Amino acid sequence: MSTPLKDLLRTSDLSKSDIQMLLETAGKFAKKPLQAKKTLAKRTVAIYMTKSSTRTRLASESAVAHLGGTPIFMRADDLQIGRGESIADTAKVISGFCSALIVRTFAQSDVDELGKYASIPVINALTDDDHPTQLLADWLTITERFGKSFKNRKFVYVGDGNNVANAWLIMGATMGAHVVVATPQGKWAPKAAVVNQANEIAKKSGGKIEILTDPKSAAKGASAIYTDVWMSMGDSEADRNEKISALTPFSVTRELMNLTAKDSIFMHCLPAHRGEEVAADVIDGEQSVVWRQAFHRRTTIQSLLYHLTRGELKGNK
Numbered sequence: 001m002s003t004p005l006k007d008l009l010r011t012s013d014l015s016k017s018d019i020q021m022l023l024e025t026a027g028k029f030a031k032k033p034l035q036a037k038k039t040l041a042k043r044t045v046a047i048y049m050t051k052s053s054t055r056t057r058l059a060s061e062s063a064v065a066h067l068g069g070t071p072i073f074m075r076a077d078d079l080q081i082g083r084g085e086s087i088a089d090t091a092k093v094i095s096g097f098c099s100a101l102i103v104r105t106f107a108q109s110d111v112d113e114l115g116k117y118a119s120i121p122v123i124n125a126l127t128d129d130d131h132p133t134q135l136l137a138d139w140l141t142i143t144e145r146f147g148k149s150f151k152n153r154k155f156v157y158v159g160d161g162n163n164v165a166n167a168w169l170i171m172g173a174t175m176g177a178h179v180v181v182a183t184p185q186g187k188w189a190p191k192a193a194v195v196n197q198a199n200e201i202a203k204k205s206g207g208k209i210e211i212l213t214d215p216k217s218a219a220k221g222a223s224a225i226y227t228d229v230w231m232s233m234g235d236s237e238a239d240r241n242e243k244i245s246a247l248t249p250f251s252v253t254r255e256l257m258n259l260t261a262k263d264s265i266f267m268h269c270l271p272a273h274r275g276e277e278v279a280a281d282v283i284d285g286e287q288s289v290v291w292r293q294a295f296h297r298r299t300t301i302q303s304l305l306y307h308l309t310r311g312e313l314k315g316n317k
Contacts, residue, residue, distance in 0.1 A: 005315035007115040007122040008304060010108075011132040011170040012197065015316040016205065019174060020148075022313075023140045026296065026303035030140075033066045033299075039306055040069025046094050047073045049104040049125075051233050055270060056125050056133070059297035060102045066302055072098065091117035100305055106234055121308040123301070128234060131163045133304065134269050135171040137296035138226070141289050145265055146223060150177040153223040153261075158182045158215045158250045159277055160243075161190035164228045164269055169198035169209060174316070176205035182218035183211075184246040215250045219259040226267040227252050227277045244276070252278045257287060265289045 005013060014022075028035065045064045049057065057073065064071040076082040081090045091114045094101055100121045103111050108129040115122040125133050146153060157168045161183040169190060172179030179198075183189045190211065198209045212218045219225055230247045231240060257266065266278070266288045274280040283290060307313050 002314060002317065004311040005308070005313040007118075007124075008132055008308065008313075009111055009115045009122065009124050010130050011135055011167045012174070012201070013315055014132070014171075014174065015314055016174050016176065018313045018315065019136070019139065019171070022136055022300065022303045022307060023143060025306060026136070026140050026299040027144070029066070029299045029302045029306075030296065033302070036306055037066065037068040039309065040064060040067040040099060042068075043099040044070045044072050044097060045100045045102065045305065046098040047071055047102045048075075048079075048094075049073070050076045050106060051104050051126065053104055053126075055294050055297045056104050059133075059301050060125065062298050063302035063305060066298075067305055069099070069305075087113045088117040090114075091122075092119075095119040099309055102301070121305075123304055123308070125301070127163065128232075129163055129166060130170075131167045131269070132171075133297065133301055134164060135167040136300035136304070137293050138168075138267060138269070139171060139175065140296045140300055141267070141293045142224060142265075144292070145289065146263075150175065154178045154180060154221060155224045155226070156180040156182065156218045156222040157226040157228075158218060158252060158256075159227040159247055160230055160232070161188050162228060162232055164226075165190050166194045168226065169194055170201065173198040173201035173205060173207045173209055176202075176207045178208040178210075180210040180212060180218045180222070182213065182215045182250065184250070185213050186246075188243060188246060189213075215256060216259060219256050222260045222264055224265050224267055225252055225257060225260060226269075228269055229271065229273055230277050247277070251276065252282050254279060254281055254285075257282055257285075267293060270294055 061071040104125040108127040
């Protein structure tokens, strides 16, 4: 019998069946958030964040509460880790008090190390490299709109080849979908290693991966257009002018949306900068599903906590 998945450290940790189960449970939590309110009764979940947050913090704390648990929110300067205590020691201490650990930080290696030394489930709620909890919310939003069959549909991300773009490729490939990432060439394109990994997954799943540099070609006939802010936390301010200049042609305007399918949707992980990566009439228009995505941050984190603490995810072995 295979060992269940202990942590969600990367989007690629999840199998298609894991994702489908998580989305199904999250859909139930969307309708009845308190239906599993004894799952974490009299238990605590640590939420450790070194990056500022609106949606992730609200989603994580409310998810724990809806499962009957008590969230404990911590920043680096709240812990001895801010004074040099090792990640390994911190992981062991948190494991003695809590039933799970949700982490939002910069380095993927920090999350990996927490997962290695913690005896409790560790959930990556964002690193510079990946954003698996966001993509679960995104794909629940997509399946609500289009159903579970992605035949003849194309799902497109345009803009900066960042952590969300990386997760978009891996999640889409795992789901067997046709996913596209359109970015400028060069240093703001997705990492070659991620593209290669997504292509390998797609070969097995029947998905299709496209990496383009023309946003109009990418948008043509798309069922979804997704974007993110151009300057993320941790980006060098020295690159701002060059980066914005390179990304300006990738702004999601009404003209770009007019190239998409008739039933297309606009997606954004938020926060958004109207007039930069997206026009106000797009994000605030009828095709926008950004508030539903934000809502599903809670339902999918709740689903993750429910299944991980019960040892019900198999992992992508």
